[in-house]
Amino acid sequence: MTSLAVILIVIGLIGLFLGVFIAAVKVLLWIGIVLLIIGIIVGLLRFIRRNA
Template structure:
């Protein structure tokens, strides 16, 4: 689960940067943001489950 969150975070960051650099690929910016949010939520759920 932790590896999945890290992979999603990396993919999201790459898509975010690529979406900012390429004006024609603005949808990649939104996909990157969504993937980063999903990765953060997955990390938070893992942290909450581990602490309880």
């Protein structure tokens, strides 16, 4: 599950950077932000459950 969070964060960052550099593809910016947020939430939930 942790690897899933890392993969989502990496894909989110790549999408975020592509969305910023390629102005014509604004959808990538939003997909990158959403995947980044989902990856962070999954990582935080995994971290909280491990420490609880």
